[in-house]
Amino acid sequence: MPTDKDSHLQHISARFNSDLAAIRQDLLAMGEVVEQQLQDALKALINNDGELGKAVKMRDKAVDAMELAIDEEAYQLIVRRQPTASDLRLVMAVVKMVADIERIGDEAKKIAKLAMVQAQEGKSSRGYLEVRHLGIHVGRMVRDALDAFATFDMQKALAVMKEDDAVDNEYRSATRAVMTFMMEDPRNISSCLNVMWVLRALERIGDHAGNICEHVIFMVEGTDVRHSPMEVAENVVENPR
Template identity: 60%
Template sequence: MPKNKDDMYGDHISHQFNDDLASLKNEFLKMGGLVEQQTIDAVNALIDGDGYAADEIRARDKLVDTMEKELDEEATRLIARRQPAARDLRLVIAVIKMVSDLERVGDEAKKIAKFALTLAEEGHAPRGYVEVRHISNHVTTMLHESLDAFSRLDSTQALKIMREDKRVDEEYQAATRTLLTFMMEDSRNISRCMAVMWVLRALERVGDHACNIAENVIYMVEGEDVRHTPLEEAARVVGP
């Protein structure tokens, strides 16, 4: 049965402390929802050849940066005011780390939008869009589920996301090989195919950041840092 420890937080004598922690979690999830949608919209702009939408996505990146600063400030104030310990301190520290990952997801979405704008002006690349759509669906699902695991403090689901990261790496490598082969056979479209390759790279990085968030969820729930550890060891931390 998945470990859902939502009642680990929010049981303090101080109702204001409960409210502060709830606000931090809610604002983090709001930022997560924004960067998830940014990524989806950027891929849609690429595939649809919609330069206007791509430009709008790049402009919205400023909101992501603002939310990152506000969340960092809120977390810092909470530490200074409440001096949290044990599980509460893990929550605040994890949020600070995960906010950085979300901001970087926003940066990757901005990069995709940049290439979407380029290809909208130059014309579609002849290959790569099927692979972009496939990997995009995979990594945005990972991101969504990592945010859900955070919301429900579900370390079992977080472990599943960590396992998915290897599959994304394999899909990225296969897609890259396909595009390289195509460019070797027909050099006329190298520039546009390279733009698609950079988009694939950006999506692979989104998957990495989703995995980082999942690792921090395990840290919050289990109290163990599973970064840079084999999956087998992370599985032992989470348990059955």
């Protein structure tokens, strides 16, 4: 007997066929590029690699182009297929997810630019351990959010959303540690401020990963859980229609 997820996949395939498959693959391809941007930006920062930071910054234009291309695909799909309300929901969810993926790319670019600044100063800053830990955490959230979309997995989407509090706590702990470094030695102030901006960018990336998962739940179940208590999303996931 097919599961709800199987039925959902069959429904999508029947109604949108190759068009929706293409836009889905394009979104995942964009997600892979942005994931690599984030990894490379953090690597550039921690290794004082200004050239890698510059390369990440330059790739941002490609991500912007991918966003525009997917938006156009979605528009053309709506015009050609004239989808019903439930099918339109799927397309609009993709458009919203693409916007969050693009913003993750923007945050990665910020980290890359700060890596270039740090490389020019020629020394590593205290606080990189905190950056590495938070970077691994939010990087995993982004990966899991994209996997949730790829497999229409509301349980995985919910799990990512629940990581937000842990990321916020880790972010606050990391910023306190970096502030302590600044107070211990005023010579650390400039570089530590850069690290704090990196930490802020990572915290925002975690927020965008959570947003993607909210859109996944909306796409699969048709319930908008944005701006709602976590209990609402839990109820939707545990008691699908």
